[in-house]
Amino acid sequence: MVDALFLGVAVLTIVSAIAALEMRSLVYAGLALMGTLGGIAGFFLLLDSPFVALFQIAVYVGSIAVLILFTIMLVKRELIFHKKEDTKRRYAGIGLMLIIMISMGALIFNSGLSSITTDEPPVDYKEIGNDFLTYYWPALIAMALVLSGSVTGAMILARRYDGVKNE
Amino acid sequence: MSNELIDFVIVSVALLAIGIYGLSVKRNFIRMLFAVEIVINAANLNLVAFARFLPHSGGQTFALFSIAIAAAEVAVGLALIIVAYRMYKNIDVADFRSLKG
Numbered sequence: 001m002v003d004a005l006f007l008g009v010a011v012l013t014i015v016s017a018i019a020a021l022e023m024r025s026l027v028y029a030g031l032a033l034m035g036t037l038g039g040i041a042g043f044f045l046l047l048d049s050p051f052v053a054l055f056q057i058a059v060y061v062g063s064i065a066v067l068i069l070f071t072i073m074l075v076k077r078e079l080i081f082h083k084k085e086d087t088k089r090r091y092a093g094i095g096l097m098l099i100i101m102i103s104m105g106a107l108i109f110n111s112g113l114s115s116i117t118t119d120e121p122p123v124d125y126k127e128i129g130n131d132f133l134t135y136y137w138p139a140l141i142a143m144a145l146v147l148s149g150s151v152t153g154a155m156i157l158a159r160r161y162d163g164v165k166n167e
Numbered sequence: 168m169s170n171e172l173i174d175f176v177i178v179s180v181a182l183l184a185i186g187i188y189g190l191s192v193k194r195n196f197i198r199m200l201f202a203v204e205i206v207i208n209a210a211n212l213n214l215v216a217f218a219r220f221l222p223h224s225g226g227q228t229f230a231l232f233s234i235a236i237a238a239a240e241v242a243v244g245l246a247l248i249i250v251a252y253r254m255y256k257n258i259d260v261a262d263f264r265s266l267k268g
Contacts, residue, residue: 002170002171002174003170010174010178013178013182014182015240017185017186017198020198020201021185021188021198021201021202021205025185026195026197029198029201030201031206033201033205036182036205036208040212041241043212044212047216047218048219049218049219049227049230051231052215052227052231052234055234059234060204060208060237061236063238064204064238067245068197068245071197071249072197074249074252075252076256085193089192090192092191092192093191094192096187096189096191097184097185097187100180100183100187101180101181101184104180104183105177105180108176109181113172113173114171114172117171118172118173118219118220118222121222122222123218123219123227127224128224128231132223132231136228136232137231146236147238147239149234149239150239150240151239153222153246154242157243157247157249157250158245158246158249160253
């Protein structure tokens with residue numbers, strides 16, 4: 001049986017996810033996306049994973065959402081409110097969404113997942129640190145290289161050549 | 168724990184479906200990026216939920232990796248949006264015609 005807190009976080013997450021895609025203004029849509037990401041952090045807290053929850057808040061709600069808002073502000077005002085959509089495509093998308101929800105929902109309900117419960121203590125964050133520094137250390141280094149490469153690549157992509165017209 | 172694994176998985180499926188809807192319907196580059204973020208977060212929620220109920224530290228470790236890689240992806244995606252906006256003065260992906268082969 002779900003508790004009220006879970007229900008509240010679930011409603012916040014799903015409603016703000018829909019709002020992020022459907023709100024007319026991109027600025028409000030970005031703020032709604034922050035709500036979704038914060039809701040996911042709430043789920044992580046409910047799952048006794050405070051380390052991942054704080055990482056989620058620091059990376060997603062803190063930096064990515066701000067980055068997205070600044071990018072939205074760099075775009076022209078008319079485009080922020082501009083919403084061009086094909087009605088047929090929209091109905092097809094809603095149909096696809098319902099098919100995925102119903103088929104995967106039916107699959108999950110019949111899979112026996114509902115019988116899985118746990119009384120064991122949650123994973124300690126020391127174990128995660130241990131994992132990072134022992135078994136997954138090559139992946140950690142690869143991730144660091146990917147991150148620095150992508151940030152450098154993003155800066156090279158977005159830089160403006162002074163004196164050269166782009167148009 | 169009063170919540171069961173299946174509750175978290177159902178929320179994750181709902182988020183995945185919403186994300187796929189956004190990817191298939193929206194033509195605005197920024198909104199498509201939002202949809203990708205929602206799908207990635209649905210996957211992370213699944214990873215952490217299974218890590219809690221099995222219980223195993225691997226799920227949380229992979230979720231942390233996933234969050235970091237998603238941050239890199241967003242940085243590159245937003246840079247691409249800025250470049251595309253400079254070139255086309257638009258962020259509608261249907262207008263990015265010269266990207267076609």
